[in-house]
Amino acid sequence: MSFVFFVVNFTAQQMQEERKTPEMRAQMTDIERLRHSTAHVLATAILKIWPEAQFAAGPPVDTGFYYDVDLPHRISPDDFERIEAEMKKEIKANHPFERMEVSRDEALALGKKGRLAALNERNAPSKFKLDIIENIPPGETISLYRNGDFIDLCAGPHVMRTGNIGAFKLTSVASAYYKGDEENPQLQRVYGTAFKTKKELDDYFAMLEEGKKRDHRKLGKELEIYIIDEDVGPGLPLWLPRGAAIIEELEKLAKETEFAAGYQRVRSTNIARERLYLKSGHLPYYKESMFPPMQLKLDVEEEARGMALQRRIAKNQERAKAIQEKISKLEQQRGVPFSAMEMAKDKAEAAKIEAEARTMASELAVILSSHRYYVKAMNCPHHHTLYAALPRSYRDLPLRFAEYGFCHRYEQSGELFGLMRVRSMQMNDAHLYMTPDQFESEFNAVNEMYLNYFKLFGIEKYLMRFSTHDPAKLGQKFVHEPELWKKTEDMTRNVLKSSGINYVEVPNEAAFYGPKIDVQAWSVIGREFSIATNQVDFAQPRRFDLRYKDRDNVDKIPLCIHRAPLGTHERFIGFLIEHYAGNFPLWLSPEQVRILTIGDEPNLLDYARATLDELRGHQVRAEIDPSTDKINGKIQRAEQMKVHTMFVIGKRDMEANAVSVRVHGKGNLGAKPRSEVMADILQSIKERRSE
Numbered sequence: 001m002s003f004v005f006f007v008v009n010f011t012a013q014q015m016q017e018e019r020k021t022p023e024m025r026a027q028m029t030d031i032e033r034l035r036h037s038t039a040h041v042l043a044t045a046i047l048k049i050w051p052e053a054q055f056a057a058g059p060p061v062d063t064g065f066y067y068d069v070d071l072p073h074r075i076s077p078d079d080f081e082r083i084e085a086e087m088k089k090e091i092k093a094n095h096p097f098e099r100m101e102v103s104r105d106e107a108l109a110l111g112k113k114g115r116l117a118a119l120n121e122r123n124a125p126s127k128f129k130l131d132i133i134e135n136i137p138p139g140e141t142i143s144l145y146r147n148g149d150f151i152d153l154c155a156g157p158h159v160m161r162t163g164n165i166g167a168f169k170l171t172s173v174a175s176a177y178y179k180g181d182e183e184n185p186q187l188q189r190v191y192g193t194a195f196k197t198k199k200e201l202d203d204y205f206a207m208l209e210e211g212k213k214r215d216h217r218k219l220g221k222e223l224e225i226y227i228i229d230e231d232v233g234p235g236l237p238l239w240l241p242r243g244a245a246i247i248e249e250l251e252k253l254a255k256e257t258e259f260a261a262g263y264q265r266v267r268s269t270n271i272a273r274e275r276l277y278l279k280s281g282h283l284p285y286y287k288e289s290m291f292p293p294m295q296l297k298l299d300v301e302e303e304a305r306g307m308a309l310q311r312r313i314a315k316n317q318e319r320a321k322a323i324q325e326k327i328s329k330l331e332q333q334r335g336v337p338f339s340a341m342e343m344a345k346d347k348a349e350a351a352k353i354e355a356e357a358r359t360m361a362s363e364l365a366v367i368l369s370s371h372r373y374y375v376k377a378m379n380c381p382h383h384h385t386l387y388a389a390l391p392r393s394y395r396d397l398p399l400r401f402a403e404y405g406f407c408h409r410y411e412q413s414g415e416l417f418g419l420m421r422v423r424s425m426q427m428n429d430a431h432l433y434m435t436p437d438q439f440e441s442e443f444n445a446v447n448e449m450y451l452n453y454f455k456l457f458g459i460e461k462y463l464m465r466f467s468t469h470d471p472a473k474l475g476q477k478f479v480h481e482p483e484l485w486k487k488t489e490d491m492t493r494n495v496l497k498s499s500g501i502n503y504v505e506v507p508n509e510a511a512f513y514g515p516k517i518d519v520q521a522w523s524v525i526g527r528e529f530s531i532a533t534n535q536v537d538f539a540q541p542r543r544f545d546l547r548y549k550d551r552d553n554v555d556k557i558p559l560c561i562h563r564a565p566l567g568t569h570e571r572f573i574g575f576l577i578e579h580y581a582g583n584f585p586l587w588l589s590p591e592q593v594r595i596l597t598i599g600d601e602p603n604l605l606d607y608a609r610a611t612l613d614e615l616r617g618h619q620v621r622a623e624i625d626p627s628t629d630k631i632n633g634k635i636q637r638a639e640q641m642k643v644h645t646m647f648v649i650g651k652r653d654m655e656a657n658a659v660s661v662r663v664h665g666k667g668n669l670g671a672k673p674r675s676e677v678m679a680d681i682l683q684s685i686k687e688r689r690s691e
């Protein structure tokens, strides 16, 4: 498929951090090179129209390129045609991109004459380029690139000639501060995109168009799947019956799959005491993403105990203060007999009081915090608690706890987006506990499960991002367990390699407790979604003091894998809506069958009702269109709602104990015996066929 080419490149680009050094710039992919070169051509064209334009930075981005320009004229999309015409001339001229290396002084001299990012010398200096030169570290090569009259300060690389730019288009213009700093002047950021061929460019815009049509927010509303209501709150989707039907099917799939793979289901609460999340380390590290706590009332006894403790702590503080004052006085009388002995005595006393105060303070904290509750943001602490509830032996492992757990996370309101970024989510979660030598087979089995799901949903393109730690950030961003990091990362890498899975390694992006794998999938129209995660955890089991008795009768700490192949219902259904464009396969279809009668004679309606009962008796989601409309109106409505299968029933069908089958997107399939159609439908659902 034609999207594949640039989709791959987008990903490669996202793998890299903002590139700054020449070494990093040299890693620019072919398409990035092409797009960045188009930015030079854009600047050339703008200068032909507005010679006074001053340029700042013009890098490639995810979907194209931009160039930041300072210009009194406000560029609008109305100007694009004119600019594009100039760009086409520059491409047609097929100028080579010539590289020139210059000394710092030469570069500065050109900049002062306004000759950088310009077609000729100008009255005003190339101010942004001069600033950029100032910031180039000493010793680094400074290079200029020339195409035609245009000379720019740039590290490169570029394509060979302007004529190599196959197809381009300007897309939008926005404002941006120089270097992203509000203190700096505001610039105009002109965006565009470019491809090797016109076909790729056309395909790209066709994909954007198709994406708009398939937008899960649009289809979610039209197909009555979910709503977001202001009274309930932003980021808190409610599922209409059609959405709930999809959820039920996904849960059924997950439960069957997990059961067969030896998982056990558990259930946890939606709130828990603060101390659970202190234990897990989510507090304070994850606090920003959690809803603020609820402080419940203390009971009478605790209230009294708490107040007594507070009084005693205050008294202790007074006593400690008095002793401190005495000690500092004694210190001033150094050398006076007895003072040394007395001071030692006082210091011991002070230490004792301090220790007492500490004990009391923590007692008080326990009382207060035991009445502070948080809404669950992740299931792991609950599952770890369930693991710890019973003594475990190596014979019990691996232990696999699964739950479609409800979680709430406090996403910033600016980040909320349809079903993709929400504040309440139900996760296809499970935690697997194992001995180190079980890791490989468990991890393989998890990957296998991912791949089977991809096959089932027709996800042909996916990528696993394997995020590892940065040894320089041990103890800060990552728990300080250098050996465990190395060991688990090696194990994970080996499994990924040997299983031939499509993955890339991304340093410095692991979770704080272990390496992590994020799964990105592409819908059929080539849009990318981050849908699932898989994490290796060696830190939380330790924090929770999880143990198992090993063969040698010694207590050991299990490894844990967190996995959620189907992600959250919210994100996964958002993905599926776009992936299928709302045309769900029969097994997943919110309304699997709709019965449409031609006319409303009583015996025809009886036949329709009997057919409905039979379908429902087999758990098929079926409805009868109750309206008295003409058959064409009924069909049109069912097609609009993307009902999978329609039974059109007329008098002749009834007499032959048949139904005329119509499938959404396929049209009329003709009359068939009712029993045959019924068997077909049940088989398709049972096998979860892709159509």
Ligand SMILES: [Zn+2]
Residues within 6 Å of the ligand: 036, 037, 040, 145, 152, 154, 155, 156, 157, 158
């Ligand atoms: Zn350049």
Ligand SMILES: [Zn+2]
Residues within 6 Å of the ligand: 378, 379, 380, 431, 562, 563
């Ligand atoms: Zn977890």
